[in-house]
Amino acid sequence: MNAGEGLTAAEAAGAVPGDGPLAGAGAGAEARARAAVRAHLAEAFAAHPAPEVAWGLVLDGRLVDGENLDRAFRIASMTKSFTAAAVLGIRYGAIPAHRRLDLDDPIAEFVPEASAPIRAITVRDALTMAGGLPTDDPWADRLEAMTAAEFSELVTRSPLRRFAAGTGYEYSNLGYALLGRVIEEVTGRPYTEVVAEEILRPLGLESSGFDVAALPPAAVVPGFRRTADGGLEDLVPTRPGAFSAIGGLWSTVPDIAAWIGRLLDASAPVTAAGPAKESGDGAGADPWARPLRDIQQPQRFIGIDASAGGPSANSYGCGLHSSTDPVFGEFVHHSGGYPGFGSHMRWHPATRSAVIVFGDITYFPARTIATGAAEACVTALGCDRDPAGQPGAAVSAATEAGAETGESTEPAVTAEAEEQRAAAPTGERPAPSSEPLVDRLGVELPVAAESRRVAERVERLLRAWDDAEADALFSPNMDLDVPRAERRAVLDAVLAATGEAGAEVGGPEAGGSDSAGSGSGTADAAGDPPAVPDTATQHRHGAGEGASAGVPDVVWRSPTRARWTVHGPDATRTVALELNPFGQVQKLTVEAQGGAAQPALHR
Template sequence: MQLDFAVVDDIATQFHGRGRAPGLQIAVLADGKVAHFAGYGVTDCATGAVPAADRFFRIASMSKSFTAAAILQLRDRGALGLDDPVTDYLPWAAGLSGPTSDSPGITVRHCLTMSSGLPSDDPWADRQEEMTQADFDDLLRRPVWGAYSPGTAFAYSNLGYALLGRVVEAVSGGRFTDYLTSELLLPLGLAETTYDYRAVPAGRLAQGYRSTPNGEWEPQTFTAPGSFSAIGGLLSTATDIAKWVAWFADAFPPRDDGDDAVLTRASRREMQQSHRLLPFDVVEDADGRNRLMSKGFPWGLSGYGYGLFVEPASPVGAISQHQGGYPGFGSYMGWHQSSGLGVVAFANGTYAPVAVPARAALEALLLQCQVGPDRVSATEHLRSAIELVEGVIAEPSTLQDPAFSDNVLVDIPLAERITAITAARETMGERTGQTEIELRSPTEAVCRMTGTRGRLDVTLALTPTDPPRIHTFTVEAVPTD
């Protein structure tokens, strides 16, 4: 369908008017390309350069999805295990003990899912990018204080992702930024994504700023790659992020055709699952309904996957996303898992909260598309089972058919089932209308049959055997009020 991008422009105009950054740019992403672009203000106060889709911005914590992808790639190559303690790869990191004597060791998976027990550490970590490998290793030899026992709570730890970057170095034998560039950026054709601001072509680098008390924009000094680059050191453009988003969205749905040599679809889907639930609040929306909202984030109940926030049950279906904040910059990317429609936004003001307008724009576009929660598709065997329902209701003795698992008549004898189904049929009365099907999963369904006096709800589910058989067949009569 043809999208009306005016809503995106209106949201972005209102946000830029609040003066959170000298410049703002927002792009709608579809099929690996920028489908719509809007820019406001300037990306460099000194030169008057204006926003453009090829401008390089510091993408901040959006970088974590790249770090996580590198870890999954090494996992898939057999070079590391997600449940291995970090100290298996960094044996000198003696300071990584939990807050209690019974705390387990911090694992790679703990770091990926923000479950390491290390405390939230913005904005301290954002100023550590240039830390040398020697200084970082020395930091890890000393006590590193934890807030929680690893694996028990969500806490947004940049240090945890710096640890992942150091693990990549230990396993690969080279610098983290070199590994990421050679094994992810170049194979995926992300030529406009880099960890080094000095590599950005002249005139295309957005300058970051901090707002001063007297209302002026103070330029922020760029930092070079170092031991904390894994947490947020990438610079990129809207056009490259469009490719990155499309690569993740292409992991859905699961299918049989050729896979990706860089990182399998299964691993990309794994990154986009909710592995650690975020703390949440119950809030009342404009319609007076209660809604669960993740604490500190402008979206609904979510979890953290691997380098991505995942909102599995948003009103429009599952959303993958990540915001970013850094000295001089704010950023956001988010996309609808099933359609791949996404939004990316950059601003050149310190911690500019662009996630708020960008997420609102994404949801508005998805509502235009009239998308909803992802639809369930029935397996071929479930479709065949559904076709048997009306026959069983008409003649319950057919429950002896081989399509039914042995447990069906062991759990409730045939005579008892015949009596119950006959009574339920009487409650329903004469059939009216077509049977309605509610798919609860690819192997479970509820068939609703209406009649003159009531309704029958028939629930059925299949076994995992070959061939699948019906192991659940319940009939509930619902009288008309």
Template sequence: MSEARGHTLAHHGSVGFDAVDFTAVDEIFARFHADGAGAPGVAYGIVHGGRVVHGGGYGLVGSESPGTPGPATVFRIASLSKSFTAAAILSLRDEGVLRLDDPVGEHVPMLARLPRATRDSPPITVADCLTMSAGLPTDDAWADRQEELTEEALGALLSAGIGYTATPGTRFEYANLGYVFLGQVVESLTGRPFTQVVSDRFLQPLGMSSTTYDYRDVAGERLATGYHRVGDRWEPQAFTAPGMFSAIGGVLSTVEDLAVWVHGFASAFPARDEPEGGHPLARATRRSMQQQHRAITPLVSMNGHGLPDARTGEFPWGLSGYGYGLFVEYDPRWGEFVHHIGGYPGFGSHMRWHRETGIGVVAFGNARYCPVYEPADAALRQVLDAVAPPSRTVVSWPVVHEARQVVDRLVDGDESAVRDPVFSPTLFQDEPAAARLTALDEAHQQVGALTGPAERLSAATPGHLVWWRPAEHGRIRHEMWLTPTVPAKVQRLQVDAVPDPSPEFAPVVECVVEALAGKRPDWPEHVAPAGDTTPEQLVDELIRARDLIAPVGPAAVIGATSPDDVVIECVGRQGAVEVRMARTGDRVRLDLALRRTPEDYLLRRDQR
């Protein structure tokens, strides 16, 4: 089965995908398959809007079906199944049948007899199981082989007791057994087989006709055979039928069907007033599944630049937490990714989507624990690079810009502005008006008189605003936050002077600004970077950071505690680079941070 055969399919003309070269996606999966260690066959698809935008496959479906797998081939999806289990539980919660803080033993008698972790430990709750916080040990190797276990056998197993690694509700540990408990809760509350509940509530309404829990429902030529590597050969793995452990990984599906499932989650954002539509789960519930309800302990290492690099402990991706049946990962360049990895005897799987755009990827391999998440992640990032989605847009409340005009009057020297009703009385309880006026005088003494109108407006939320005004010897930075009341009022106001860099420091600042513009400037000879970093390495690092964010304008000084200690920011469509610079004698220290930055496009502009 070393022969590599492939095919691809594509829907051209998709909105937003015209700039994407999908041959690069195909090459990523082709290389993964060609190394011979991944799986006899792989299938994949870039998904958006409930369909496969581009998909393909390499290798063989199986010994009985020698065709090439593709988006319509049925694979065991393993732990991607947990999102279906979580959805079933939450649908019952939405109906008022259960609460997430209910002990699982309240609904399933055999679980009521489970021992506590300690005498003072609480019982395992539904929420504990949903968020992998039940205090149970990681059990992949064992649990993946238990699917066909009967109810009687499960009861006998649990009657002997279970081991705990933590008190329930206190920390994350990936444990399949908790999702077995959730499947039992669903059966107990509905009086029907768990697999039938999922089918009736989700698969049939969503038209996912190729998705099932029973491999015997799938025509042989469409069903991928699972394999395990033994020496230099692939050995087929026997399929298991539905049983008590199906809730952890028993679903079989296609890339095409999971495109529909992924779209259901992606389309829940943003929150809006329009009608719900036809999805079986409310948008708010689907959004709740994609929130970090349990943080995962990170591991911190040092990268090649001597900077800390934090990653999620036991998993091969960046900082993340667990939602309800889904991982939620924060990426400093792209924002949130929502995903799940799957591994089962004979199969590996991954689904992942970018929460802000809804662009996703689904990938399968027909080998035991096939690490298909690697090409899937790379392929999605390849597409996002080409699509270049902007940072999320924040639309400010109209009163924000009315308040800005009043603040500008105050900073310009109109002391009567402190009596304007746009200011909350609490603002001057925290710092009296007289003290604020004195601070404004001191700011003017640092940078001189203001010389121009507001510029560089941005916001993190609709009730927040940052803006700048140029001055003779620097700039004034303004930041305000408004109350949640109607009408909203200014509850917090920060006005800071940002002086120009000193003559000795200005060439270094200019060098950093030019590097963030993509140039290769000459480093000033009278100063050197602190530590062992050379000027060339520092410039290379700044240019790499710049390439990641796709700048929309030049870098600028955004803060300064003194003329020799400044902060520079460069904002782009895909994030922002912030550089803190401090000079001591002939040495300068630079600390670089990459972050995801919302941009306020100020759709409601001043008319006055």
């Protein structure tokens, strides 16, 4: 692992209190957990290298092991847990405000200039990702430094919507940017100041902050992007602004470990003596207990994920995810992904254990790495099904004895489980429930005519590039994520691999049907490229089967995500695009498949 010094044995031994779930397990449980996590991370970091990584292991709510602990990484969307805590802190009186905040207040009360669809979203909708706004990661990641005036102008525009507010789940950064504005309106203070003075400083998170220029230069980790030729591009960090509430915080492993410890304390089970700390208006009560409990509670059901070794019920709380499976019970977690960084924090309330992982390269798979490490930790601590088949956490006497005598106590892990874990998605969020239905049942989704026209224009652009047209179609993040010249070079390689360069090819075909009459076109008399088939007629299709022969079409997996296939003379080209909330292309993937070479353009 290319990280700094780990905690010493003395530091680790003094880090775990004696009254938590591990109190009766002895030192062997901690030793097993540390060994299991270190072994997993060594292998994972070797498989997914980054210029710099950091990690931490939390047991009984305290950091007991880790590396690169004095380095500050951009934690990106992990910031949302602090934003949600600030909103609920205002709601329950932990943060002073000049007006009362109700979670069912509409955004219209705080952002009156917003368009009607945005005004109808409530504070609760935004907190729980139920505002109906489409996923917007690549686009929103580039907007942190937006000014207040620019933000006010942006929200006057009417966005695309996935569903009516309050009726579903869809991850939205714009929704959390709106919450940043809510915090400012009710407190009369900048969002970054509220979080810093009301949350970070009281908790002693002195190594965390929103302005990279205010952090010690020697502590700041640079972020990198891997270029098409395998090189590294150093990315310039953004500064605080209207979108800081979505992911603007920089932090260290010890600070995040302290944050997790505070959250674990807030959600600890009530003992026979009653709750040690309770929120409310009474004297001596802890006003933060209720807000910090609430942000961890599942609020919006996402779906069942069976991709990683067993069914897991996934929900969103307020700025945090909750995943529960039959073996381990509940994990609470959140990832962060920004240009140049990937991060993840994941804790297991039953054992009060947690794993934190940071990496400084775009799309660093921190979630996959941390998930495996957290499961290895919990397994080493003895969490397994109890005789009734329910999740439990107990270290058996035999296991403890084995640890003390030096005998092997490694849990058995089936090859099937390892394969499923390795194949698990790296993204933070399971697909919304509508998207699997598109694949399996051929359910048709309503798609705006303007969005359909964007897909048609993108296909024409790919076959006959025009910078002015790209400027009109692309969201500003596109050229920042992949410089225009690099994008063009990779696209040229894709077209050469498929044999389309200089050739006459057919239009896009959903699913790649290659039967006769499937949409292959020829240039007209003027030599123009064949027209892209009209996508106004949506068709049904089965999972993996694509369109019916002779019905070429763009397949919309959601109102903002589309894909199609083009058959070139030598290979097949697949295209996938994603629109931002205002109908611009924020993500574009073009891949050649089936030829001798398989170049690909992502984002």
